[in-house]
Amino acid sequence: MNNKYELIYEGKAKKVFTHDDEDKVKIEFKDDATAFNALKKEKFEGKGKLNCLISAKIFEFLIKKNIPTHFVGLENENIMIAKKIKVIPLEIVLRNTAYGSLCKQTSIKPGTLLSKPLIDFYLKNDELNDPLITKDRIELMNILSSDDLELIVNLTLNINEILIRFFKNIKLQLVDFKLEFGYDDRNNILLGDEISPDNCRLWDLNQKNDTIVSLDKDRFRKDLGGLIEAYSEIHRRINDFLQTK
Ligand code: TMP
Ligand code: ASP
Numbered sequence: 001m002n003n004k005y006e007l008i009y010e011g012k013a014k015k016v017f018t019h020d021d022e023d024k025v026k027i028e029f030k031d032d033a034t035a036f037n038a039l040k041k042e043k044f045e046g047k048g049k050l051n052c053l054i055s056a057k058i059f060e061f062l063i064k065k066n067i068p069t070h071f072v073g074l075e076n077e078n079i080m081i082a083k084k085i086k087v088i089p090l091e092i093v094l095r096n097t098a099y100g101s102l103c104k105q106t107s108i109k110p111g112t113l114l115s116k117p118l119i120d121f122y123l124k125n126d127e128l129n130d131p132l133i134t135k136d137r138i139e140l141m142n143i144l145s146s147d148d149l150e151l152i153v154n155l156t157l158n159i160n161e162i163l164i165r166f167f168k169n170i171k172l173q174l175v176d177f178k179l180e181f182g183y184d185d186r187n188n189i190l191l192g193d194e195i196s197p198d199n200c201r202l203w204d205l206n207q208k209n210d211t212i213v214s215l216d217k218d219r220f221r222k223d224l225g226g227l228i229e230a231y232s233e234i235h236r237r238i239n240d241f242l243q244t245k
Contacts (some may be wrong), residue, residue: 001079012038013051013198019081023185024072027080029055033198035221037129042220047080051196051232056080056230057238058195060164065162069191070182077224085182085192089143091122091130092152094160095176099201100218102176105132111212111226117160124180151189158206159191167202170237172215175201197231 001007005017005026012034017026026060028046034041052074059071070082098112101118123133123143144152156179167174174183177200180193193199197216204213214222215230 001026004166013048014194017178019084023084025082025084025130026075027052027082029078029080029194033217033220033227035217044220044227047198047231050228050235052078052080052192054231054238055194055237057242058119059191061166062159062162062191064194066105067133067159067162067191068188070184082192083184083190085184087124087180087182087192088152088189089124090133090152091124092156092179092181093120093122093176094118094179095120096160096164097173097175097201097203099175111210117157119156119180136163148189154198155181155189155191162195163195163200168205170234170241172204172234172237173203173205175203177201199245200236202234234241 001015001061002018005019007015008025011015013032014032015028016083017028019026021080029052031043031048032041032146032229033044033047042171050193056071056074059069062069063071070085072081075081095118096114098108098114099110102108102118119136121133122130124130135149138149139146159179163177164174177190177195182192184190184208200216201214201218202216207213214224215234217226217227218228219225
């Protein structure tokens with residue numbers, strides 16, 4: 001990044017820099033992959049670019065469906081321009097199919113289709129290991145008002161409806177995903193962060209039997225190999241689908 005731009009924040013997978021316009025930021029997507037609060041770490045050449053391009057396409061699609069997001073445009077293949085937001089310190093996870101931590105913490109069998117989407121809230125706090133948190137605790141800690149929490153829950157359910165159909169078109173099952181939101185300078189709530197195979201579980205529907213083929217960060221979390229191949233496949237399917245529209 002041109003050193004004219006100041007680093008505002010460095011996360012596990014992205015760096016956020018200032019922009020010439022004060023109300024925007026430049027987000028650089030890194031090639032690093034982490035899991036289990038960065039206990040597991042590896043670099044995958046090309047992952048940053050793939051996640052940036054995939055996220056950009058999905059944000060553009062959501063914006064067309066009237067979802068307010070921070071996305072402004074792409075500066076290049078791994079730098080996204082976004083509206084500056086004050087990030088709400090919550091990870092909003094929506095699950096359509098039981099997998100991952102839900103199955104570790106309950107007796108629900110992996111792969112169970114949930115009768116309705118389940119929303120789990122996690123506190124964004126690395127020192128505390130991003131704990132699962134309740135609605136009452138969110139209000140107790142003054143993180144959000146109950147009205148804003150309701151707005152975020154409704155936006156998340158709406159995004160889920162849009163994304164389930166989007167991914168189904170490209171033969172992917174949207175198992176679960178994690179979203180982050182923030183406030184812009186007019187106090188509007190915008191969808192932030194990224195939407196990519198790093199924070200969505202996507203299973204290939206082009207399978208003859210019921211075997212689970214993960215095309216997402218579980219390839220790294222579970223040492224399955226082929227992460228770049230999986231992310232490239234998702235990028236290719238999205239581009240092919242959007243070209244036919
Ligand atoms: P989980 O089953 O491990 O709770 O993950 C649920 C979803 O949230 C999955 O799509 C991966 C995503 N996720 C993140 O994006 N960041 C995280 O730190 C964690 C734990 C999960
Ligand atoms: N992003 C998380 C981390 O590094 C974990 C995950 O995505 O599973 O810690």
